[in-house]
Structures are given as C-alpha cells and as structure tokens.
Amino acid sequence: MANTIEVKDLLEAGVHFGHLTRKWNPSMAPYIYMERNGIHVINLYKTAAKLEEANEALKKIAASGKKILFVATKKQAKDIVAEKAKSIGMPYITERWPGGMLTNFVTIRKAVKKMSSIDKMKKDGTYDTLSKKEKLQVTRLREKLEKNLGSIADMTRLPSALFVVDTMREHIAVKEAQKLNIPVFAMVDTNSDPKLIDYVIPSNDDASKSIEKILSYVTEAISEGINEKKPESKEEKTDK
Secondary structure, X not given: OOOOOOHHHHHHOOOOEEEEHHHOOHHHHHHEEEEEOOEEEXXXXXXXXXXXXXXXXXXXXXXXXXXXXXXXXXXXHHHHHHHXXXXXXXXXXXXXXXXXXXXOHHHHHHHHHHHHHHHHHXXXXXXXXXXXXXXXXXXXXXXXXXXXXXXXXXXXXXOOEEEEEOOOOOHHHHXXXXXXXOOEEEEEOOOOOHHHXXXXXXXXXXXXXXXXXXXXXXXXXXXXXXXXXXXXXXXXXXXX
C-alpha cells in the first residue's frame, strides 16, 4: 500500500512555497491558502487531496501496462526525475524537449532507429571499417542522439500520460499532449495556469526538496500499479 500523504511531510519539504504574489496566475486562486511576505502560500490540504487523486489515476495506467512519460528539463528537477523515472522503468525527457516528440512521433522513432543502427555497426564490425573522420562523425551523432533521446529509446509507441514538472517551462510538451488527448499530470506552481492540466498537483516546482517529495509519492503509486499488473498478466495467460 502506498504511503499515506502527510501534510506535515509536504510542509517540511517546502511544497507550500509559491511565487511572488505579483507573478501569480489568478486561476490558481482556489489552491492558495494565504499571502505571506509578498509570496503566495499553497494550501497543502488541497495538494494532498489532488496528489491522492493523481496517484490513483497513475496507478491505474501503470497497472494496465502503459507508459507514463516524465518531462522536466529545469536544472533542479532533471536529476531527480531521471533517477525516479528510471527506478520504475518509465521513459523521461530531461534535456531539451524535442519539438514534435509526440505530434511527430514517427520522426522521433526514426532518430531512435538511427541510434540502434549505429550500435549494430559497432557490434558487427562495420564501424571498424570506417575512416577516422567517419568514425568521429558517427560517434558524435550517437552521443547527440543519446543525450536527447536515450531515455526514450525503448518507447515504441506514444505514452498514455505525461508527468510534467513546471508547466510553463514545458508548455510545448503540454500543448502536444493536449493535441493528442494524452492526459497531463503536473506539479503546478502559483504562476501557472491549472486549466491546461488534467491532473493538477498544486506545489512548489522550483525547490529540489519539494520536487523530490512529490515525485516520491508519485513513483511509489506507479510502482504499486506495475506490481499489481504482474499477477494479472499470469492469470490472463492461463485463461487463453
């Protein structure tokens, strides 16, 4: 059973710290508890409730064997997101969002195939027959592809959901998901528009402690869903 979401733990992690009041988005008003020293304070009881709701939905997606793509390219989030997503075997983007990642998925898959073909060249000896200059070009291309697409190399189809840290920074990813009706789960700070997000988790998306705390709850729920899926798939096999 996933950990119960404790408001005290969210408070200790600084999840309640919003942005300066002058930078707020009025649509976040329902999630704001008060203003203190020119900064908006998020209502953590609402955060806990929304997080619970998001986790329930994410758990169901994971239990059905589908993929959730994590997106976070800001400095204080990328390492946390990469580590957490990797631990549950989910794809993630922590470098630049490749434009058309979702809406032009075929092209992205071609780039991933290119990466695989370079790996094959190295295994079958073709790489060794190249000139020094060609080897350098191939190696550089492989490194570039790995940096941008490495974590999604095994993603053969579109994800069933997106989990985003900082919806303003990742607005292109959010827009692409909306176009394709892919649900978006996100940490939404007081300066962002919650109307664009399917599952809003009102929270501080700037501090690493806050990001770590929210992601811990989220990945635990997904992990639970993955574990629930396994016995079901065995039963399905016996039914056939």
